[in-house]
Amino acid sequence: MNIALAEGDYAAVVDLLRRFRRWLEVPEFRNRQLLYDVFTGFFYGQINLPQLASPWLLSGTAEDVDPGAPDGETMIRAKYLITAQKYHKSLELLADLCHGLSRNEIAATRYLSINTVKTTLNMIYSKLGAGNNVDAVKIAIEKKLVDGL
Secondary structure, eight states, X not given: OHHHXXXXXXXXXXXXXXXXXXXXXXXXXXXXXXXXXXXXXXXXXXXXXXXXXXXXXXXXXXXXXXXXXXXXXXXXXXHHHHHHHHHHHHHHHXXXXXXXXXXXXXXXXXXXXXXHHHHHHHHHHHHHTOSSHHHHHHHHHHTTOSTTO
């Protein structure tokens, strides 16, 4: 899935997601729900929409998962990826904004859709209590959220 996303092969991504969904229909596949949640969680983490991942992946922290449990390591990695992607991508976009890039420029340099950039920036504004990009930049500088400023 990561390769298909990186290459922009969205047809392959959609096909993989359909295959993952079909796993849920195979009762003999013991860990089907877990693997479905983990793989789709990775997907949502990659496209910077971690809030769409299964709720159990979003709750708590990776430390809450028992590494000795079956697939415990996989769950820890999924939770970490989702959390890391969510915050890392947001800070990257905030840094780009602070460096004066427009939404279109951010989308082009980060290989994101303009809608993803808009959604992420709106989430950043909300979390910072900012009304617009000027407020967000001011708050980011004051709180030293962006390196090099």
